[in-house]
Amino acid sequence: MSQKFTTAIVGATGAVGQKIIEKLVERSFPFADLKLLASKKSAGKQIEVNGKNYTIEEATPEAFEGVDIAFFSAGGSISKALAKEASKRGAIVVDNTSAFRMDPDVPLVVPEVNKQALHEQQGIIANPNCSxxxxxxxxxxxxxxxxxxxxxxxxxxxxxxxxxxxxxxxxxxxxxxxxxxxxxxxxxxxxxxxxxxxxxxxxxxxxxxxxxxxxxxxxxxxxxxxxxxxxxxxxxxxxxxxxxxxxxxxxxxxxxxxxxxxxxxxxxxxxxxxxxxxxxxxxxxxxxxxxxxxxxxxxxxxxxxxxxxxxxxxxxxxxxxxxLLKGAALNSIQIAEALIDEKIL
Amino acid sequence: MSQKFTTAIVGATGAVGQKIIEKLVERSFPFADLKLLASKKSAGKQIEVNGKNYTIEEATPEAFEGVDIAFFSAGGSISKALAKEASKRGAIVVDNTSAFRMDPDVPLVVPEVNKQALHEQQGIIANPNCSxxxxxxxxxxxxxxxxxxxxxxxxxxxxxxxxxxxxxxxxxxxxxxxxxxxxxxxxxxxxxxxxxxxxxxxxxxxxxxxxxxxxxxxxxxxxxxxxxxxxxxxxxxxxxxxxxxxxxxxxxxxxxxxxxxxxxxxxxxxxxxxxxxxxxxxxxxxxxxxxxxxxxxxxxxxxxxxxxxxxxxxxxxxxxxxxLLKGAALNSIQIAEALIDEKIL
Missing domain, CATH: 3.30.360.10 (Dihydrodipicolinate Reductase; domain 2)
Incomplete structure (x- = not known):
């Protein structure tokens, strides 16, 4: 499959955000452009990913224009403020916070268990709690x-x-x-x-x-x-x-x-x-x-x-x-990989 | 009550032995003479208890002559070798090891729970496992x-x-x-x-x-x-x-x-x-x-x-x-105190 996806990471400077970046590279996730988003405070910082420098941008609604898949890991309040903005702009959101987990319209997914629930997604998929x-x-x-x-x-x-x-x-x-x-x-x-x-x-x-x-x-x-x-x-x-x-x-x-x-x-x-x-x-x-x-x-x-x-x-x-891996970053990426396998993304 | 008891501590230099000595003093346990017993290696060492110096003696069968109550906390093999020798010489043994706990002839006692079992003692009472x-x-x-x-x-x-x-x-x-x-x-x-x-x-x-x-x-x-x-x-x-x-x-x-x-x-x-x-x-x-x-x-x-x-x-x-306290030393002393209360000692 040669299709590539514009991928955003919200909370790119956090512990889980860093692990998501590491794992995306390690697992050769087919990202085209990578948008690293964080708070205004971190905007402008440079992060090297796979030999290439990326500049952190502020996470705003507009930052999600053109994004195919967005990994959110910056706390529940950020997800509540921005996840719907991202999905409105065409991105599928994989949210690592507790913001939407119990929302009946949001699938809560561990691919080994309930991959089929991804077909019910309406723009946001929740990654469960680590434990x-x-x-x-x-x-x-x-x-x-x-x-x-x-x-x-x-x-x-x-x-x-x-x-x-x-x-x-x-x-x-x-x-x-x-x-x-x-x-x-x-x-x-x-x-x-x-x-x-x-x-x-x-x-x-x-x-x-x-x-x-x-x-x-x-x-x-x-x-x-x-x-x-x-x-x-x-x-x-x-x-x-x-x-x-x-x-x-x-x-x-x-x-x-x-x-x-x-x-x-x-x-x-x-x-x-x-x-x-x-x-x-x-x-x-x-x-x-x-x-x-x-x-x-x-x-x-x-x-x-x-x-x-x-x-x-x-x-x-x-x-x-x-x-931080199966409990967070890895499972989020496995959700995205399953979205590709199931031809949802 | 003015009766006092010749009290032996086997394993007096160990972590639990030390706690037993501390608690005997703190709780004003009515000990007359105190015999601090340990391995041959420790024999001759001095330990101060309540302002008085005691010399560690080697734990041998004869060391229990005249002892009323003996606290054992020096490992299962020492208890197996010496607890019966002590009881044969008239001491009641409170054993803190696992040596006799499941022996049907040995009461296993937590005073808050089964103090009445002390009346079935035949010279040895087992202190249960800490957990x-x-x-x-x-x-x-x-x-x-x-x-x-x-x-x-x-x-x-x-x-x-x-x-x-x-x-x-x-x-x-x-x-x-x-x-x-x-x-x-x-x-x-x-x-x-x-x-x-x-x-x-x-x-x-x-x-x-x-x-x-x-x-x-x-x-x-x-x-x-x-x-x-x-x-x-x-x-x-x-x-x-x-x-x-x-x-x-x-x-x-x-x-x-x-x-x-x-x-x-x-x-x-x-x-x-x-x-x-x-x-x-x-x-x-x-x-x-x-x-x-x-x-x-x-x-x-x-x-x-x-x-x-x-x-x-x-x-x-x-x-x-x-x-080390309720899980070991304290419970052992509470057993001895219950033996006095119940007029078994």
Missing amino acids: TIQMVVALEPIRKQYGLSKVIVSTYQAVSGAGAAAIHELTSQSERIAEKQPTSEILPVKSEEKHFPIAGNVIPQIDVFNEDGFTFEEHKMMNETKKIMSLPDLSIAATCVRVPVVTGHSESVYIEVEKENVTVADIKQLLASAEGVTLQDDPSEQLYPMPYFSEDEDAVFIGRIRKDPSSEYGFHMWIVADN | TIQMVVALEPIRKQYGLSKVIVSTYQAVSGAGAAAIHELTSQSERIAEKQPTSEILPVKSEEKHFPIAGNVIPQIDVFNEDGFTFEEHKMMNETKKIMSLPDLSIAATCVRVPVVTGHSESVYIEVEKENVTVADIKQLLASAEGVTLQDDPSEQLYPMPYFSEDEDAVFIGRIRKDPSSEYGFHMWIVADN
């Missing part, structure tokens, strides 16, 4: 073969999901880990009143609280999983926890399948050949996924698959992925 | 009032449970967190072939693996909980994970109660006045337990109590405690 993506990649092959009735997940989430300032907070606190009462200004949520150390700590709060005691991060995991997997009645609950890890989300997941007599061997065999999955499950070799070794990797790593000792239908597993 | 203790303190008041049919726990365990060398490994790796491929020699299990970094990582292995894919740490949590709570048919599964935290185990726990129409407010009210528990549960104030703030605290902290969105009987909660 959701890696889980549904692991659960979809199981659902397809054995059904899925219940999910209970506890997460171990890296700080890079909270941005560069959070990474800096972890790194600088770690370097002085013996020091008591370090300065904390970013985590758990920058805009919240209280901030807590992350080095040598775990914080059971990601995003702000809802009235029911769950955080919005937890609601995202629960609601987005139901939408992506088309399982509105799935019994699902999440507990989302920040841990002192730079990059790589881990998840301890309990599931119940619907079919009888499913074995650990069945599930391992299924996941060994599942799209986007790398099975790392051999206790005799101490082989299991860990965030430290998932950084810069595209795959969703799955291991520690065990039969629940008392529930006929219950299984436990451990799922790890690079939250 | 088990804090969980049963939280679950027992709920079981008593509402019944308990199911537990699914994912842990976030501190490195101090793996000893001083593991603390050093975390601290030194943290100070150079930007460095890739740090030296790792201790975690996850010193005697295992492979070792992985803990700073900037989480490791889903604590202790070695069983054939069913669960680790022994996970089996400890499952079996010990059933024994302590006298619930042999409890549906319980654990996933035990090491996180880069020095001290303080955290647990994300899902439970199902047996009674209908139990509310979050019911459980909060129950736990607010439960023995050994400090309720920290106010999302509007970002109040929830964290390991960083549990260090050196006696309580089991509970927060983030939520109703499961789909299971009529399901609740989620977050439990944190100092694994």
